[in-house]
Amino acid sequence: MKKLTKSDHLKIYSYMLKIRRFEERSSQLYGMGHIGGFCHLYIGQEAVVVGVLMTIKKNDSVVTTYRDHGHMIARGLEPKKIMSELTGRVDGYSSGKGGSMHMFSKKNNFYGGHGIVGAQVPIGTGIAFTHKYNGDKNICRTYIGDGAMNNGQVFEAFNLAALWNLPVLYIIENNKYGMGTAVDRAAAGSDLYKRGEAFGIKGEIVNGMNVYSVIKAAEKAGEYVRSGKGPYILEVQTYRYRGHSMSDPAKYRTKTELEQYKSSDPIAIVKEEIIKKKVASKNELEKLDKEIIEEIKSAANFALESQFPNKEELYTDVYL
Amino acid sequence: MNIEILMPALSPTMTEGNLTKWFVSEGQKVKPGDVIAEIETDKATMEVEAVDEGFIKKLFYKEGDNNIPVNKPIALISDQIGEKIKEKNKTIIGTKSKDKKELEQTEVSEKENSKLGQDQITMRQAIRDTIAEEMRKDRKVFILGEEVAEYQGAYKVTQGLLEEFGEKRVIDTPISEQGFTGLAVGAAFKGLIPIVEFMTFNFSMQAIDQIINSAAKTLYMSGGQINCPIVFRGPNGAAAQVAAQHSQDFSSWYSHVPGLKVVAPSTSLNAKGLLRSAIRDPNPVIFLENEILYGLKGENSSEDFTIPFGKANIAKEGSDTTIVTYSIMLHKSLQAAEILKNEYNLNVEVIDLQSLRPLDSETIVNSVKKTNRIVTVEESWPFASVGSEVVNIVQKEAFDYLDAPIIKVNSADVPMPYSSELEKLYLPQIDDIVNAVKEVNYI
Numbered sequence: 001m002k003k004l005t006k007s008d009h010l011k012i013y014s015y016m017l018k019i020r021r022f023e024e025r026s027s028q029l030y031g032m033g034h035i036g037g038f039c040h041l042y043i044g045q046e047a048v049v050v051g052v053l054m055t056i057k058k059n060d061s062v063v064t065t066y067r068d069h070g071h072m073i074a075r076g077l078e079p080k081k082i083m084s085e086l087t088g089r090v091d092g093y094s095s096g097k098g099g100s101m102h103m104f105s106k107k108n109n110f111y112g113g114h115g116i117v118g119a120q121v122p123i124g125t126g127i128a129f130t131h132k133y134n135g136d137k138n139i140c141r142t143y144i145g146d147g148a149m150n151n152g153q154v155f156e157a158f159n160l161a162a163l164w165n166l167p168v169l170y171i172i173e174n175n176k177y178g179m180g181t182a183v184d185r186a187a188a189g190s191d192l193y194k195r196g197e198a199f200g201i202k203g204e205i206v207n208g209m210n211v212y213s214v215i216k217a218a219e220k221a222g223e224y225v226r227s228g229k230g231p232y233i234l235e236v237q238t239y240r241y242r243g244h245s246m247s248d249p250a251k252y253r254t255k256t257e258l259e260q261y262k263s264s265d266p267i268a269i270v271k272e273e274i275i276k277k278k279v280a281s282k283n284e285l286e287k288l289d290k291e292i293i294e295e296i297k298s299a300a301n302f303a304l305e306s307q308f309p310n311k312e313e314l315y316t317d318v319y320l
Numbered sequence: 321m322n323i324e325i326l327m328p329a330l331s332p333t334m335t336e337g338n339l340t341k342w343f344v345s346e347g348q349k350v351k352p353g354d355v356i357a358e359i360e361t362d363k364a365t366m367e368v369e370a371v372d373e374g375f376i377k378k379l380f381y382k383e384g385d386n387n388i389p390v391n392k393p394i395a396l397i398s399d400q401i402g403e404k405i406k407e408k409n410k411t412i413i414g415t416k417s418k419d420k421k422e423l424e425q426t427e428v429s430e431k432e433n434s435k436l437g438q439d440q441i442t443m444r445q446a447i448r449d450t451i452a453e454e455m456r457k458d459r460k461v462f463i464l465g466e467e468v469a470e471y472q473g474a475y476k477v478t479q480g481l482l483e484e485f486g487e488k489r490v491i492d493t494p495i496s497e498q499g500f501t502g503l504a505v506g507a508a509f510k511g512l513i514p515i516v517e518f519m520t521f522n523f524s525m526q527a528i529d530q531i532i533n534s535a536a537k538t539l540y541m542s543g544g545q546i547n548c549p550i551v552f553r554g555p556n557g558a559a560a561q562v563a564a565q566h567s568q569d570f571s572s573w574y575s576h577v578p579g580l581k582v583v584a585p586s587t588s589l590n591a592k593g594l595l596r597s598a599i600r601d602p603n604p605v606i607f608l609e610n611e612i613l614y615g616l617k618g619e620n621s622s623e624d625f626t627i628p629f630g631k632a633n634i635a636k637e638g639s640d641t642t643i644v645t646y647s648i649m650l651h652k653s654l655q656a657a658e659i660l661k662n663e664y665n666l667n668v669e670v671i672d673l674q675s676l677r678p679l680d681s682e683t684i685v686n687s688v689k690k691t692n693r694i695v696t697v698e699e700s701w702p703f704a705s706v707g708s709e710v711v712n713i714v715q716k717e718a719f720d721y722l723d724a725p726i727i728k729v730n731s732a733d734v735p736m737p738y739s740s741e742l743e744k745l746y747l748p749q750i751d752d753i754v755n756a757v758k759e760v761n762y763i
Contacts, residue, residue, distance in 0.1 A: 061510065095543035104542035111509055111546065116533050122499050123534060126506020133462070133488070133512060153530075156499025163494070317544040318578050320602040 001216040008054065009279040012211055013270050014288055015053060016046040019070040020267060021296040022079055023242075026069065026086060026100075029300060030246050035086045038115075039100045042070035044241035047266035048173050049074040051214025052141060055222045059136065063111040063124040064143035066101035067173075067240075071143065075110045077103070080299035089306035096309045097317065117178075118151030120144075121170070125157040128168035128231075139167040139225045147178025149192045155199075161231040162199040169225045170196070171218075172235045173208065179244045180252040193235035203233030209266045212273070321400075323372050324393040325356060330364045332560040333611055337361045338386045339394060348376045356395060362444065362615070363476045374399045440617035446588035447477050447553075447609065450595040451515060453624075455485055458513065461599060464491040464500055465517030465554075474519045475555060475614055501527035501552075505534045508550040513599065518554035521570045521608065528573075535604040536579030551598045553607035556584070557648065557699045560612070561743060564735035569700035571646070574606040575677040575709070581629050582676040584608040586650040588618035590674055593627030600626070608676075610648045630678035634687070638669035641757050642687040644710050645697040646673040649748060653697050656753035664763060676706050684710060685717045692723040693760040697753050702730035724760040729753055 004012075023041045030039050042049070045067075053074040056062070064071045072082050077093065085092025086100050093103040103113040111127060114120040124142025131138045148154055149172060161168050172192050176183055183192075193203035202224075207213040214236060221232045239261040243250040250258075274280050280288075327337060341358040344350060350370040357368045377398040381388055388394065441449070455461045462485075467474045469482040469492040482490040493500040497518070504514035518524045524531065535548045558567040575582045581603055585591035591609075598605040635650060636657055645653045650672045657668040669687050673679065688694050694714055696707030707728040714726060732746045 063506070093543065094541055094545070097543050098541040102541035104538070104546050106542075106545045111506070112538070112542070114534070116529060119502060119529060119534055122502020122530065123506035123509065125499075126503035126508075127510045128506075129503055130507045130510035130512050133507070153498040153502060156494075156496040157502065159494060159496065160499050160503055317540045317542075319581070320539060320544075320547040 001219055004215075006279050009270075009274050009277070010288070012050055012054065013267070013274060013285070014292060015050045015074055016211065016267050016270060017289065017292050018079065018296065019046045019050070019073050021292055022069060022073060022082070022299070025296050025300050026083070027242070027246070029083075029087065034304060035100065036088065037099055038066065039086070039246045040067040040244065041240070041242045041246075042067055044261065044266070045173060045175060045208065045238045046070060047211035047214055047269075048171070048208045048236045048238050051208075051211045052171060052218045054215045055218040056141065057138065059109060059138045061109045061111060061124075061127045061131070061138065061140040062143075063120045063127060063140065064113065065117070065120060065145050065148070066113065066115045067145070068101065068103060068113045072103055072105070072110060075105070075108050077105050077108055077110065078299075079296060080302040083299045083303035084306045087303045087306070088308060089303055090309045090313070091302070091306040095313060095317075097313070117145065118148040118153050121148065121154045122157040122160075125161045125166060125168050128161065128166040129164065131167050132164075137226065139169055139222065141169045141171060144170055144172045145178065146172060146174040146176070146183050146192060147181075147186065149195060150178075150186055155195070158196055158199045158201055158231070162201050165228070165230040167225050167228070168231045169218075169221055170203075170231060170233045172233065173238055174235055175238050175240045177240070177244065177252065180248065180250075182252070191235065193233045196231070196233045201231050201233055203235060206234050206236045208236035208238030209261070209264055210269055211266060321398070322377060323374065323397045325368065325370070325395040325397060327388050327390050327392045327394050328359065328366070328368060329390045330359065330361055330366050332562055333615070334361055334363070334390055335615070336387045336389050339381045339383060339388060340365070342379060342383055344376050344379075346376050346379055350374065350376060350397065362442070368394075370397065372397060372399075439620060441588050441620040442615050442617050443585065443588045443591050443609070444475070444477055444614040446591045446618075446620070447595060448479060448481070450592050450599075451478070452481060452484060454596065454599040455481070455489060459489075460511065461513045461515065462489040462491065463515040463517060464493050464504060466493055466495055466519045468492060468517050473517070475611060477609075477614070478517065497523050497526035498530060502530040502534065504550060505530050505548060508535070508548045508604075509538065509546050513549045515551045515553060515599065518552065520559075520566060520611070521554050521556040522566050522568050524552065524554070524570065531574075531580070531604070531606075532577050536577050539603070540579060547602050548604045549602045550604045551595075551607055552604070553595075553598075554609060555611040555614070556608035557610055558612075558736060558743070558747060561738060561740055563738040567736035569698070569731070570606075571608060571676055571698065571700050572705045572708075575679075575706055580604050580606055580677065582606040582608065583629060583674060584610075584647040584676060585674065586613070586647050586672050588616070589621060590627055590633065590672070592621065593625050594629075594674060596624070597626045597629055601629070608647065613648055627674065629675045630680055631675060632680035632683040633672045633674055634669065634683065635672045636668070636670040638667040638691065640666045640691055641668050641693040641695060641760055642684070642691045643668055643670045643695050643697055643753070643757070644673060644684055644707070645670065646676065646706070647699065649697045649699055652748065652750050653753055656750045656757065659750065659754050660757055664758065664761075666757060666761060668757060673706070679706075679709065679713070681713045681717065684713060688714055688718040689721045692721050694722075695727050695729060695753070695756045695760055697729045697748060697756075699731055699748065702728060702733055705730055724762065727756040727760055729756050
């Protein structure tokens with residue numbers, strides 16, 4: 001793993017914190033009725049997407065599931081426009097037509113935001129196919145939830161990716177529950193990444209609560225894929241603090257389990273590391289914390305002041 | 321005793337074939353399993369074997385003879401060697417009556433073919449040529465699907481494409497519809513122009529989530545950022561006796577979905593124009609072909625023309641009743657129109673929709689305003705069909721012009737049966753169309 005600079009450390013810390021504050025604010029706005037429908041929060045999983053972010057190149061592509069707010073922030077999308085989408089406003093990334101689960105940014109090579117479990121996996125494989133077809137040396141990172149690992153099209157995509165040697169990095173975010181069903185109650189056998197073995201796809205387990213472990217693994221896996229060796233699977237073990245979506249009280253797990261994960265919080269680990277390595281002082285970090293709170297607060301204000309789409313918008317963007 | 325060797329059918333829809341090679345000569349002894357001849361169609365090549373023991377008494381065709389009808393005797397085997405000389409100069413002994421298995425649709429194409437001149441091409445060639453032309457023009461265009469490359473297409477539509485464009489752009493997939501459809505959708509999001517061949521549209525149901533939830537909706541969900549320039553094509557509807565799971569018409573399924581465009585060619589010419597528009601369209605297009613029409617020859621054009629979506633074609637002008645139809649049913653409707661003219665002096669106008677979504681309501685409504693009577697004819701099931709939508713448009717836009725209730729002619733509201741007799745009952749026939757037009761004319 002390449003050595004992290006001071007600015008790398010601060011980037012990691014601020015992105016993780018930005019995602020957490022953003023999600024907390026989303027939760028608040030949901031409670032106030034400003035956000036509707038399904039809303040899936042990423043709190044607890046921040047180290048995964050930020051760890052991967054540290055290894056990504058500008059023209060690489062990313063595609064993910066409906067738990068996508070963190071992925072968009074990490075891909076460089078603006079929190080105020082994400083929040084505008086969550087609140088169904090015209091300044092949102094999809095002009096208010098996509099909502100929490102469906103956001104895209106072609107400019108940032110971010111291809112959604114897909115609501116059907118597993119559907120993003122063949123799609124991400126197709127984006128990787130395009131990178132190879134165009135010979136542009138970029139790769140596609142395709143995120144998969146643990147629940148999707150029991151969905152047939154995932155294995156069809158694995159087969160095609162291996163068969164055609166496509167530059168796709170599959171990142172399984174194993175947060176232990178597919179909605180309310182624990183992984184071991186849904187998936188036969190152990191270690192989800194091993195499901196790639198049948199297709200000759202290599203993979204490994206990564207500690208997703210520790211961003212440094214994620215960076216190390218994602219860097220190595222990214223280089224492997226970029227070098228033309230074909231697909232690779234990272235199974236990143238993580239945990240979501242909140243329920244599956246806003247309406248989920250998460251009664252299928254114990255408080256002790258949750259507290260246990262919270263006690264080794266991924267952001268706290270980074271904070272500790274920064275202070276231990278004297279990358280920044282406590283005061284500097286506190287200042288950064290305040291800046292991020294302000295940024296997210298103003299993103300929320302921006303969203304709430306943004307207009308709802310005009311009624312003409314109903315009929316636009318059906319066909320190009 | 322003489323045994324006739326008949327021209328075999330190599331597929332459910334084959335009507336004729338070519339004799340490429342004899343492996344035996346007259347007078348030669350054969351036993352069961354001996355290869356007698358090689359037969360070829362535009363789809364496949366097969367060797368014919370002897371089933372009985374005997375002497376080849378007569379070969380009715382020579383090597384290189386083309387267009388020999390299925391079930392026509394190609395050779396005669398005798399169990400007695402002496403007979404061969406006596407029979408030598410006799411011509412073909414009584415051709416068998418047309419096999420029951422051959423459906424009315426195949427007769428449609430045969431009849432059409434015989435009517436037309438020399439510089440015609442089949443719809444199969446028209447589709448193939450158009451794909452090749454578009455691939456030559458734009459390297460972003462590629463084709464993938466089951467058996468499209470080395471096998472040359474399950475229905476030989478992609479014949480020769482692998483040779484010209486190579487395996488990077490003509491791609492054999494595993495039997496993995498959801499996977500390769502989703503992959504193609506992802507490639508289209510990223511800027512390529514995939515042509516996805518479904519071996520038949522029946523298998524598109526394995527992939528329908530990717531077609532509807534991903535291809536059709538993403539432009540809208542992304543606020544106009546990410547379009548999906550992709551063509552889903554392949555044979556749709558009934559072939560011949562392939563039963564319930566392989567004989568379904570998907571026209572109204574896909575036409576129901578905003579974000580998709582749906583077209584159904586009926587001739588070689590409109591297949592070219594519509595496919596060109598489909599490949600050049602920045603949106604997902606469902607291109608519904610028909611297996612029985614693949615061999616139908618029709619007018620050709622080497623011009624680079626397109627047919628815009630949402631424009632119907634008035635295939636035959638008339639003043640007494642409007643028939644609205646598409647795909648294979650156009651040909652049955654035209655035959656019905658001829659009967660109606662000759663036997664009932666009714667001058668029927670036949671509209672070939674060509675494009676199902678968008679639908680050309682203007683042409684339909686204008687026609688009804690002229691004829692005051694309308695019948696819809698389609699192969700699909702009756703419930704919520706494209707014809708049902710036509711009925712809705714007409715009752716709303718031309719209510720006061722109607723002199724009779726509208727009649728829809730559809731297939732039976734049951735799964736497709738296997739037996740040829742039941743299959744014939746299931747599918748709309750020329751008589752059904754004639755009767756429907758008579759009914760709206762109170763005859």
